Amino acid sequence: MTDREYLISPWIRIWHWTNALLILILGTTGISVHFADPDLLLVEFSLAVRIHHAAGVTLVAAYLFFVVANIVSGNWWHFVPKPPGILQRLIAQVRWYSFGIFRGEPSPHVVTQEQHFNVLQALTYWNVMYLLMPTVIISGLIYLYPEFAPDQLFGFDGLLPIAMLHYLSAAAILLFMLSHIYLGTSGKTAGSLFRMMFTGWHERE
C-alpha cells in the first residue's frame, strides 16, 4: 500500500479554489457594505457593491457548474452519509476532533476512493452546498433584481426578509469557512490536505 493516492479530480480542485476565492471576495465586500461606516477600514462602498455584484454573478455560474459536474461525475455520492452506523460514526468523529486528535490517535474515518468524507464532513458539506449556498445565491439574485421581492412585508420593505436571509446564510458560510480552513490542518501534516487540494494526491496518515 503506497503512502499516497490520487483522489481529487482537476474539476473539483479548480472549482474549489474558484469558490474559495469568490467567497473571500464576497465576504470582504459584503462586510464592507453591511457595516458601512466612515470610521472603519473597509472597501469603498460603491467599489464594494460593484465587486460584490460581479463576484456574486460569477458564484452563480460556479455553483451551477458544481451542481451539474457533481451529478455527472457521481461525486455527489461522497456527500451522502452511508448507513449503517451513521450516528455511531458521527459520535466517533466528534470524539476524535474533541479528544483523539490531541492524543495523536488516527482519525476513525479512513479516506478511500469510495468515501472521501467522514460522516461529519458529509453532513456539513451537504448542508453548506445544498442548503446554505442555494439560500445565499437565490436571496442574492433577488437582491440584485429587487423587483422580484415583495413590496411590503410586516410593515417593512419587502426586501428586508431577503436581505436578512442573505446576511445570515452568508455569515453561516463564513463561519463554516473559518472551521473548514482550520480543519484543513488536521491531515497527516498541517499542510498535507492543502497540498491535496492543489495536486489531487491524498497523503495517508
Add this chain to the structure above:
Amino acid sequence: MKRLGRFLIALAVLAVLSTPALAQDKPAAVISPEQLAKVRAGNDECFACHSAAGITHPQKPDLDLKRLRGLVRDADTFYGSDHQRLSCTKCHNEGYDEHPHAADAKEMTSTCADCHDKTATAVSKQFDRSVHAKNLADTFTCTTCHDPHLMRQAAKLGDPHKIVAQDNRVCLGCHDSDESFAKFAPEKKTRPLIDEIHDWLPNARAHWKAVRCVECHTPAVAASEPISHQILGKDQAERKCLTCHSADSSLKTRLYRHLVGEERQRLGFANSVILANSYVLGATRHALIDTLLMIAFGVMLVGLLAHGAGRIVARLAQRKNKND
C-alpha cells in the same frame, strides 16, 4: 360620542396650528365646507373648458382647441394639491372673469411671492447659487419646477414613495426629455444622458425610485431646515455613498425628515421609519443580530485557535515523552 367629537375638533385645531411656518407665508384662511363648495363651483366654470372634457366637448364653437390643449388641468389632481382650497381666480385674477379672457390677463396673474413672500426671499438666495441660476436665471421661475396645480408638500404627502415620485418627476421631466430640456437649455447644449452621467452610481434607476434627485443634488442643511433650493451640478453633488448608507444616514434629515419623530427602532432595527419604505444597506441594521454574529465569529476564532494551540502543546508533549 360627544367626547369623541370634542377630541376630533381638538385634533383638527392642533393640526392647523402645527402647520410649518414656511408652508404658507400668509396664513391660510379657515374655510367652511359651504365656502369650499362655493369655491369649487366657481372653479367648475374654469374646468368646463380647461379639462379633458372641455377638449372633447368644447363649451364654445370658436375655441382654439390646440392652444387650449396646453392649458388643460386635472381637477382631481388640483384638489389633491397644496392649493386645493383656492379658487382658480385667486391667482388667475384680473382679466379671467369673462371669455374670451383679456389679452393681458396672463401678465396680471399673481406670482408665488405674492402669497409666499418670506419663502420666496429665502429661496431666491439659495436659487442664486444654484446650477440653474448659472445659465437660466432669466427663464427659470418657481413654476418651472413647482407646478402650483399639482404639487403637494412632502410633509403632507407623507408617503416617501409619493414624495419621490412627485419630486423626481419634476427633475426628470427636463433631464430625461430632450424636448423639455431644449426649451430651457442654452443653444448648442445637448442633454447629457441621465443614465450615462450616473453610471458611477450602482443601481441608479433603483435609487431614483427610492430617493429624490435633491438628496444628492442639494447641499446639507440643518435638520430643522427644509431642503435647499441650491441645486448642485454634477461636480458638487454628493458622491459619498456613506452619507446615506450608514447608521447616521442623512436620509433622516432629508427624505424622511418629517417621519423621524416616529422613529421607534421597531423590532430592534435602526432607522426603522426608513426601513418601513426602503431597505437601505448600512443604514437599516439590527444592532442585536450584528452583535450576536460578531460574538459567534469571536467564539469560533477563539475556539479554533485554542484547539490549534492544544494540538501543538499535545504534539510537543508526545514528542518529549517519546524522547524520554
